Amino acid sequence: MIDVHYFAGLKELTGHEKERVDCSGQTVEQLKALLVDKYPGIEGRSIQVAVNEEYALPGDVLAAGDVVALIPPVSGG
């Protein structure tokens, strides 16, 4: 199982700050598809994925214990 964190608008949309998702061995892209199925409102949004606090690529493979975060477009400053 992998912890997935949500922030800002995605936290409100999913209703979770974080949740455990069974996605070990899957790619970042597969996880995104899985989450779109679960939360259709995510579809079409610009979302980056961070794994262990670094931006990840779509093909990166997730392993048990990874910390994943869905990062909507940032707006700091």
Add this chain to the structure above:
Amino acid sequence: MKAFSVVTEPIEPQVYADYVLRPEAGAVTLFTGHVREWTKGVQTLYLAYEAYVPMAEKKLARIGQEIEEKWEGTRVAIAHRIGELQISDIAVVIAVSSPHRKVAYEANEYAIERIKEIVPIWKKEIWNDGEEWIGDQKKKPGGETG
């Protein structure tokens, strides 16, 4: 203090200017970003900032590292505040010291541009008649595309 931090308390800019000042520095630029009341005719009541704190602090440190590699002899400190901020509160402070002023100005601007690109911090504008996460929507009040 930490040179690259996400904070919840009010920011005291001088602390960051003092941190980057060294005998080799002939210039310190101190940028403070503030909560603005009016954006394109829409009045903001206050802002709520949220961050993915551990990653945001890593990315702020990375920006500092980029600057110190790009412009030799610079030293950088950055803090971003999160939580509810009122009009005119300081949301972000960037201090850069360098031997000469030109680089201190350039590097400081580079830092705020990079913050807006890579640091996982989000701002929600709260208006009289609603609220919205900025950067996370296609449309802003007044039909502006965000």
